[in-house]
Amino acid sequence: MAHILLVDDEQNVLSALQRELGREHDVEAFTSPRKALQRAREAEFDLVVTDYRMPEMDGVSFLEIFAQSQPDAMRLILSGQADMDALIKAINISHPYRFLSKPWSKFDLETEIKQSLNYRETMLENRRLARAYQERYGPIPPAQARKIYRILLAADEVNDAALIKRELTSSASMEEGHGAGFYGMHGCFPHGGADFQSEVDCLTTQQQVLEQLENGVYDLVIVDSLMLDKGGPGFLDELRKRSPGSAHILISGTLDMDILANAINRIQVDDFVRRPWKTCELKAVVLRALRYRDLHLENCRLADLFRQHQNLTGQPG
Structure with missing residues (x-):
């Protein structure tokens, strides 16, 4: 069961996400990005889903701050209005792993969440193996270069x-x-x-x-x-x-x-x-x-x- 943080200024969106994700995961939801950031300083999350357009703070700014304290959490942006400029800004500044479109389908949401969490698990396992090898045997032999x-x-x-x-x-x-x-x-x-x-x-x-x-x-x-x-x-x-x-x-x-x-x-x-x-x-x-x-x-x-x-x-x- 993953610990997931949801951030959206629309309560009905949060409620829908909670219904769909809460059956399999431990979900916390906030309509205020600032309160969500405060919670992120208190608890570790595996994944965060944030809306792009919010009056208090946009999703890009939120993820940029969030990543400073939780760099290993997978980051997803949810938006029905993200244009190309916004997409590029998000990629270059907050480095989200995925984008979810409003309205989303149940299948799309579940697939994106599952794949994001699988990637995180693989990434952390890679780090664990690398650290364990270095502690026991020294530098890791380089892999064969491929361009x-x-x-x-x-x-x-x-x-x-x-x-x-x-x-x-x-x-x-x-x-x-x-x-x-x-x-x-x-x-x-x-x-x-x-x-x-x-x-x-x-x-x-x-x-x-x-x-x-x-x-x-x-x-x-x-x-x-x-x-x-x-x-x-x-x-x-x-x-x-x-x-x-x-x-x-x-x-x-x-x-x-x-x-x-x-x-x-x-x-x-x-x-x-x-x-x-x-x-x-x-x-x-x-x-x-x-x-x-x-x-x-x-x-x-x-x-x-x-x-x-x-x-x-x-x-x-």
């Missing part, structure tokens, strides 16, 4: 595929208008920022996708839900079998719940991109998925290093 991420895009809409590839491979597109903060959300950028590079292979049929996965390893697989709809469970099973170490992102317009459930159960979808998407939203989702995968792989590497030392010394970890 280019391999991304497989499975989409039968050629125009969509071309647009996504252009947005993810253009360095100007990746940096324009966002500043360094975009790449530093919770330290989420895999290699620190502007040096992000990717190779994107675009395939338009299920057979091409499966053959390509048989011949190569990808860091990220982005799949259009239309292709999943045509492929059915068999395609999903093969996709998982041939890309076990990849992160997976699903692109969809209106999410069909049967397709969604199959995707989650069979390939463990890490995130979703809804049509029509904003460029910054697509990039943020891709960066989060890659960062989460990198953290998981680093945790596995640290665990392997522990086992190697145990085998050499005969001592328990």
